[in-house]
Amino acid sequence: MNLRLDSFITKFGGFAVAVIALALCACGNQESTQNKTSAKPAEQAVEQPAEQTTPSKSLVVFYSQTGSTKKVADAFQKARNADVFEIKTATPYPSTYDSTVAAVRVQRESKQWPALANPKADLAKYDTVFLGYPIMFGTFAPPIYSFLDSNDLSGKVVVPFCTYGSGGRKASAAELKTLEPNASVILAYGISNKRISAEGADSVVASEVEAFFANLAEGKTEEMLMGGYSEQRPLTAEDSAVFAAATKDYGYLSLKPLSVSTQVVAGTNFLFTCEMKAFGGPATQTNVKIFRPLPGRGEPELIVVEK
């Protein structure tokens, strides 16, 4: 699919989403499509031009400093039978959290992105790139800037995925859209490092990634996924208890819930509008998404903090 997707989307709106969805389905079902093709009578197979019978393949490109994002990359790879390109920095970040924070701060302030051990990926044969990263300073980690500087994503469908402490999925996807205006950056997946480090996380991630692909294939947008929430309303004692249980490890964000809306799924999603004073900084308004499983299936958990 060699489309100028952005202008295509501008012109054809939802239709383009459907085309992208078809491309994503095609790369996920590559094996079964190939089997179907080889089952055709020989003369029919010969009539088809090669590009039309060869489904597109996708590539998972990711950077992971401490292994959380790698787990999601593995799930994407398995779900789409994709090839994988792991971005590696020429010099690794320091081994402690605080010294990595200091190193990343210097890189961000100077916009001197780290040299990569493997700057160039061979992207020519891929229509779709799944781009994975840890959130650092509210957006993607610096090695992603290095990767974007050395590789051309124009004309590709780009699906971001990330891991984070509390959030950054939407903000990083928005920055990616700005930096890659000629790529089609669509729905992003994210998961907190707490959830991905928990027992049984592999199957949780696998099923979330499957659900994510189902949403992509249906052409769902962020707005559509927010459908089905009730109006924001004042908190009840039960809401406050859910909020307290799910945010107990996030004291550094100083979150104060102001109102809530809910969405019934297999369990309940809570969307709290909150005041936040992250690391004692100025007060901002943010949304905190919490999932409460069905009774007896576990404790409420924080899914993401984002605007």
Ligand SMILES: Cc1cc2nc3c(=O)[nH]c(=O)nc-3n(C[C@H](O)[C@H](O)[C@H](O)COP(=O)(O)O)c2cc1C
């Ligand atoms: C330098 C640095 C900055 C970070 N900044 C954020 C942040 O702004 N927001 C957030 O939610 N998590 C932040 N994190 C947490 C990481 O996103 C999280 O631990 C991630 O899962 C690490 O992924 P990895 O194991 O693939 O490297 C930061 C971590 C580091 C080391």
